[in-house]
Amino acid sequence: MMEGMYSLGDFPLQSGVVLSDAKLAYETHGELNSDRDNVIVYPTWASGRHADHRPLIREGAALDPTKYFIVVPDMFCNGLSTSPSNALPPHEGPRFPLVTPYDNVIAQHRLVTEHFGVTRIQLVVGFSMSGQQAFHWGALHSDIVDRICAICGSAKTSPHNWAYLAGLQAIFESAEGWDGGECETWPDGLRRALTRIGMMMALSPDLFREGEHL
Structure with missing residues (x-):
């Protein structure tokens, strides 16, 4: 390696x-x-x-x-x-x-x-x-x-995926200290919020129904 x-x-x-x-x-x-x-x-x-x-x-x-x-x-x-x-x-x-x-x-x-x-x-x-x-x-x-x-x-990126990515972008831009992208640090809860939303996109509805996320 x-x-x-x-x-x-x-x-x-x-x-x-x-x-x-x-x-x-x-x-x-x-x-x-x-x-x-x-x-x-x-x-x-x-x-x-x-x-x-x-x-x-x-x-x-x-x-x-x-x-x-x-x-x-x-x-x-x-x-x-x-x-x-x-x-x-x-x-x-x-x-x-x-x-x-x-x-x-x-x-x-x-x-x-x-x-x-x-x-x-x-x-x-x-x-x-x-x-x-x-x-x-x-x-x-x-x-x-x-x-x-x-x-x-x-x-090709689908319209659904574009909507998801636009949602993530909106979270960043509304975060405290965003300052037009000049920020150097993020609020403590931002990563957790992004992870939760990302999980909804990355994992299937069946996985949640079966309780595999718990």
């Missing part, structure tokens, strides 16, 4: 904005073979970090580091890759530009092809927002991607 930080330089985004001195954090598991084609790409989900993926990467599992070279790139905005919290002016804090799944996949493609010299990707797998990235990988880079596996992810 190895952690790293890949420099993308001045990175043009889909919006047309250029992100100065952009960086992509990542972690790898296993060894790249001589043909550089035993690769699995496993991007992070919304708010996730590469360390969150470790429990699913183990010998004997589907994501087996004794068989595959597994690359876990961190999404922009997760606090490790270039994010509002660490971006250079003029893009720091609430001035951070819009970043899309397309932007993330373009950056990840550069990481695996330019930095690691990968020639073939056996699988791109992702959960939730990283599942959406898996769909983008398949659409944008079918020349090197053999298969994708999107778990609880969609190729």
